[in-house]
Amino acid sequence: MMAVLDSARKADEGRVRAVTGLRDRWANLPYGWRISVLFAFIIFLYALPGLEIPLISTPDTDFTSVLFLCAVYVLVAVGLNVVIGLAGLLDLGYIGFYAVGAYTVAILGSPNSPVVIQFPWVVCVPIAIAVTMVSGVILGWPTLRLRGDYLAIVTLGFGEIIRVFALNSDITNGNRGITGVPVPSEGTWPEWMDWFPGITAGRPIFSVSNVIGFYWLALTLVFICMLGVRRLERSRVGRSWLAIREDEDAAEVMGVPTFKYKLWAFAIGAALGGLSGALFFSKQTFINAQGFDLFTSILWVAAVVIGGAGNQLGVALGAILLAYLPERFREFADYRLLIFGVALIVMTIFRPQGLLPSRRRKVELEDRAKEGAVGE
Amino acid sequence: MNFEFLGDNFMSLTVTGLTQGAIYALVALGYTLVYGVLRLINFAHSEVFMIGTFVTTIVWAGLGFGVGASAPGTFGVLGLIALAVVAAGAASGGTALIVERVAYRPLRKRNAPSLIFLISAIGASVALFELVGAITDRQPRGMPSLVQPKVQFTIFGADVTNLQIGIILSALAMLAGLDIFINRTRLGRGVRAVAQNPDVAALMGVNKDRVIMLIFVLGGMMAGAASVLYDVKVGITTYSVGFLIGIKAFTAAVLGGIGNLRGALLGGLLLGVVENYGAGVFGNEWMDVVAFVMLVVVLLFRPTGLLGESLGRARA
Amino acid sequence: MVGLLLGAAACASDDDGGDSTDAAACGSKIAFFGALTGGNAQLGINIRDGAKLAVDQYNKANADCKVELVEKDSAGDPAQASGLATSVVQDAKILGVVGPAFSGESKVANPIMSKEGVVIITPSATNPALADQGDKTFHRALGNDASQGPGLALYMKDVMKVQKTFVVDDASEYGKGLADQVKKTLGSVVTANAVVKEQQTDFGALVTQINSSGADSIFWGGYYREAAPFLKQYRDAGGKAKFVAGDGVKDQAFVDGAGAANAEGAILTCPCVPPEKAGGTFAADYKAAVGRDAGTYSAEAFDAANILLAGIKAGNSTREKLETFVDGYTGQGVTTSFKFQENGEIDPSAVAIWAYKVAGGKIVADQEAPKS
């Protein structure tokens, strides 16, 4: 038994070395090369719905819809990564922000909502982001002074409160929900896009039955947000977050206004969560309280940590796996979550630093493992 | 809002709330024990409770008291319940122990940070309830009504039944037993020592691993006992029954001061009662909102819960 | 704008149909759409098995020209439904769908499928609003909540002669819809109402509330998972009021969970015909094929599938043709006689609301509810 574990661990270490090697080689590539490869990869991602790659495509459900879901989950993970990975705040009720964003768009934009304002999508989304940011601040103001584990239960409660509110309030139409959530634009595909597989000129860009438009929009937003978060990460703000995560007291003594930056982390995380919610439910065109359960929220946290908290590529990978694997392996139907649960345990034991660890994490965990107790 | 209703039925709501809270309190003990010693939210504890509810039905069904069976005489019922407590306690305790061995111990040996423990715990929780879900086809499982409630006495217009008295008293008794065990026995002292300072406890000759196994088993047994009370009271269980009760029990533990046994009792009872008042005033659907809002308010004024943390030392 | 969309849809389905005209309707597919996994799987499985029985019987009779049943497992989750619906649309061989099983997922999936002309016959989604979404290919093989609600309220009023009713709903699409209908029909007979939570098991406050309201009857708009523990706790607390609920509670697990003694006399209604009263040999065939007694909505699913199969048999090899066929279909199924109205609803005269009663620990058919 132990031998098997050891060899598995060894194989995995080999993989990590390969990844790390790749990372180093990447860093040593000439600037032009890196830029070119990056562009090629981005174009590949945009082209993915039209490529019909055999093993990757999902047999049972629409592949583009799965890609869209992946993109939305990556957006969620990027936001959650700010809160958990960078600032080190454990937020188990992140789905609450997702819901607030989605409902704001639905209520303000749908002709069938109890509040018939019917703003267009481009107006709704900034409002939704603003509202979620404010809700992040409202939640964070009293609770961010609490210690880590207490924050976890309080955020969990927040997520549940939002769900219960959505379920029982008149403004959300309860569980009957709101149909006709606005789509980003009523425009149609122009003639010159007709060559792309799956696109028919003259049909709406954003339609429920052809998701390519939504996927491209989501992908674009993912890139913008990742870039934005990367800018923050590599600035005074990001350093302050890391310092807070590492040692809050020392950070404070070094002049970091910790409360302010924790609140910012919460607000930015919330904004990204709200944006993803708005995006997802625009595509779905229908929203009700179903789909905001805490369980999903907890799975998101798991995805972020398993992917490699603190590393944007890592959390993106975690999110993609969470969205993609269940759709790809529909044949395991009833056992998907069971396998997922077991996988989580195995992962934490073999790869506590996540699939794509940030370099920092890796060193830390190796040191910690070395310091394990005596006689074991 | 319906304050008049609350006024009219205050005692009645109190009694039902206490009954509910007693079950929360027993489950909360598991969270509190593990947190007190390991500073770890044992997310899988809710499934430990869930396993207990099913083992109870299996034991009863095995003895010929399946769904729809009529209850035997008083002693028969007490016997069945006692048997169920033993079986569910053993099953839940065993489950908790397995979770510790499989999901936590390897991480402890590698000195992993607490976030990793949380993920492993989530994994264990998902795996357990999905396993039971798959086995039971995700169908609820019923059980016989063993106790026919009879009104024993009335206080301030509230009928109090033998079932309610039974549940509250058994919970109190189990809690008192655990309290004595932790505070008065040698092993219990070992538990407290590890909670207060694991290194120094090792210097006293306390085997930390054994203490950790002990608290998981103890917490599991309490959840097992709670699951029997729950079955007697509610009469139906499903694979997903643990989630909400788990969250509530954890809330109760934090409310009372996590790591504090008496805090768990106070938190559980208070949560049950306030939740019921809240349901009476704002409507049943706002019950959870009331519970969580109370939690936030309490934590704002008492950041370590009502009674503070006592099993473990307060963290600097 | 709408006209443009429809034009596009029609054009697209013409393209799709182009491939299969030569092979006639052979090799066509119909899809099952609903939950086969997750917490609400049982209903979906009942439906799938009913549809499967119909397809198997058809294939036995037409061995040279088989039809395939595709299973789309949504887990009842609207979020998964859209991708599945799109995949249904993209498979040109799929002409019609039995499902979606629930109202929530229907709201997402129906517009997608309808736009591309896929014929939808739901055997179980009873939310009235589904017929008003503008989905041209939507059909419902049974009465909706708007017809079940009044029917069962009339049953309460005229047959049970209730005086004071306490209405409970679970805030779900289905439960709240039904409860609203009951409230509307019963009018002043309803004394109070309350909302329970999904997966709630402890009903202390609610029981107190009902007891102090002095109601002689309770209407439960929701599912058995919550109804069973509620009724047990209510009876445990000495509550005597009669218990009435809709089809969401009509399941043996309800009786088992609440305890036979507690459930005794409870009235459960359903816009579904009792399987044993269903026409022909359905009940026996189902048992032989699946190994269980037919469950809720199995018979409706059987009928829905048969309507689609009849269309395919008649050579309707495109979605458009099949839609025309179904719209004009009249015929007797095992549950009732089918004729769809303009909006896809079944003809009101064909809707049968049945009242069932819990007696001796079993749910038995009582009588058909009076029609409004």
Place this chain on the structure above:
Amino acid sequence: MSERNNLLEVDNVTIRFGGVTALDGVDFSVKEGEILGLIGPNGAGKTTCFNAVTGVVKPTSGAIRFRGKTLVGQQRHKITRLGIARTFQNIRLFPEMTALENVQVGADARHKTSVVGALFRTWRVPVKPHELVEVDAKSGFGRAVQQVRRTGQRIFGLSRHTLEERAAKEKATELLKLVGIEHRAGELARSLAYGEQRRLEIARALATEPGLLCLDEPAAGFNPAEKESLLELIRKIRDTGVTVLLIEHDMRLVMGVTDRIVVLEFGKKIAEGTPAEVRENPAVIAAYLGVPTDAA
């Protein structure tokens, strides 16, 4: 020594934790530009005193003033911005950040860019050509991209964010050089050697541009050679105009570097004066050095 202004005044400060009195009416002041030693046996209240000055604990009574402003009740990060920096007895770096980043966090205390500035890089400032981004890609696409960026910067100028980033990096590199660990700049703090970590902590504290630097046992765990170079470093720091408050056990170090010494025992001040005066003080000898037994 000429009369100098009091930079820090600790005025009758008492601190109690539960029933234990950690500081009991302590009074002393630090003058601008001096190195003041704070000594006393283990548990005498030296670190508590530090914590009170840097806002980590709140005095039960008494006042602490820095440049005439009261510090009691101030938020900790504001105290740092007023000009007080410290190191910790048990090193408290940000272990998973690089050495350079650690120091940059300190330098950030003097910067202004926050979320909006970092995100949108507003607040543009025109710059001279040599400050623009370098075009170093060999050829082709990469070079083109860099050219575009350079042109953009020439037209729109540089953002305050970029300038502050550069300044922070420069300052951090400089300070790492000052404490002598510039060759480890890119390493994670946790992988530095012990002595390097101590030095890094000093660099980080200096990066906040303090008027007063509080060092809590900076020489703990050092061998004599390392102590010697630390002594040099402390002098160098003082010569740049930073006042130093030093807790240290090593008597030779304390005697060698400080201008004045305050001695604490059991939370009370028992002596104050120049090293020579303190060394002769019988109360200090008894308390700090231990009562010699007859066997000695």
Place this chain on the structure above:
Amino acid sequence: MLLELDNVTVSYGRIEALHGISLTVGEGEIVALIGANGAGKSTTMRAISGLRPVGQGKIHFDGQDITKMRADLRVIRGVSQSPEGRGIFPGMTVRENLEMGAYTRRVRAEVDEDLQRAFDLFPRLKEREKQAGGTLSGGEQQMLAVGRALMSRPKLLLLDEPSMGLAPMLIQQIFDIIVEINQQGTTVLLVEQNAQQALSRAHRAYVLETGRIVKEGSGNDLLTDPAVKDAYLGVA
């Protein structure tokens, strides 16, 4: 030899705190370990009692290799430590703290006897028997820590800074008690800041400097060694 450390190294993460320490403690001796703050004295103690894993080298106790043994098992073998910072269980009463010291022992009568002995040694503790450990003063906590360490009837008693935070009077008293305990047959390994006291009481002593032993000798020799005087006694 009762205790033998052979070229022991200990690391915290990537930082090596002990670079190969060798020392011996003979049966019945008092051995002192002195050195500046951060020299590695406490780390040495923790390695002996099993709280820190040893990187390289071996630790033998009573003829047995205990290098990889769990800390609680070492207590049963006869190693007992009063840790740095005293390590009182704040939530337990004085009596409970003492009983924790006897955790590994099963014979009730013997435990009661030792409890009595502890109260005889430290009458102050008897007065505070029912008081929570956290509420004691520093000196009382130190007494409790030493008393507790004795409750396991150790062969080897490890004392980490027993004089820390004590008034001079109390320091004298504690050292007197250490000598008394030693005379009753317990071997003592002592870590001290207060070099003067430690050296004058110890049979032998080692001087630690940045994780290495730089000097060893009898207590009196070291006490008069000019280099030691200069570095640790503060008398230039």
